[in-house]
Amino acid sequence: MKxxxxxxxxxxxxxxxxxxxxxxxxxxxxKFVSENEADQYRMLIIHLAMALTRIERKQELIPPPTDIMMGVYRSPKMEEARGRVAWINQLLNNSLPEEEKEFLYLHFVNVLSA
Structure with a gap:
C-alpha cells in the first residue's frame, strides 16, 4: 500500500x-483497498487520479471500446463495481461523466474478479 x-x-x-x-x-x-490488494488496485487508482484530473482540467474524455464494455456489463461483479463508482461519485461535487464511469467499472470488475 505504501x-x-x-x-x-x-x-x-x-x-x-x-x-x-x-x-x-x-x-x-x-475504503476499498487492503494492504495485500494494493498491487491489484494500482491501475484503477492511477486511472481514477488521471480521470479526475482530466475532468477538472476539462480535457477530452474518450470511452473504453464498446466490445470490452459489453463483457464488463455482463460480469457478476458489475453490481459491486457500480456501487463503488457511485460511492466515488458522491465524493465529487459534479457527477462523473459516463466515459469515466465506464473505465472505472472496467477496472473495478477486473480487480473484483481477480
Missing part, C-alpha cells in the same frame, strides 16, 4: 494530478 500512496504523492507533487484527485484517491484506497 508504494501506491507514494505514487499518488509523486503525481500530486509533479502537478500531474490535482489536489482533489489526490484526496479522492486516498479516500478510495482507505
Amino acid at each position: 508504494g501506491l500512496l507514494e505514487r499518488l504523492e509523486f503525481l500530486k507533487n509533479s502537478d500531474s494530478i490535482t489536489e482533489k484527485a489526490y484526496t479522492i484517491c486516498r479516500k478510495t484506497i482507505q
Whole structure:
C-alpha cells in the first residue's frame, strides 16, 4: 500500500494530478483497498487520479471500446463495481461523466474478479 500512496504523492507533487484527485484517491484506497490488494488496485487508482484530473482540467474524455464494455456489463461483479463508482461519485461535487464511469467499472470488475 505504501508504494501506491507514494505514487499518488509523486503525481500530486509533479502537478500531474490535482489536489482533489489526490484526496479522492486516498479516500478510495482507505475504503476499498487492503494492504495485500494494493498491487491489484494500482491501475484503477492511477486511472481514477488521471480521470479526475482530466475532468477538472476539462480535457477530452474518450470511452473504453464498446466490445470490452459489453463483457464488463455482463460480469457478476458489475453490481459491486457500480456501487463503488457511485460511492466515488458522491465524493465529487459534479457527477462523473459516463466515459469515466465506464473505465472505472472496467477496472473495478477486473480487480473484483481477480
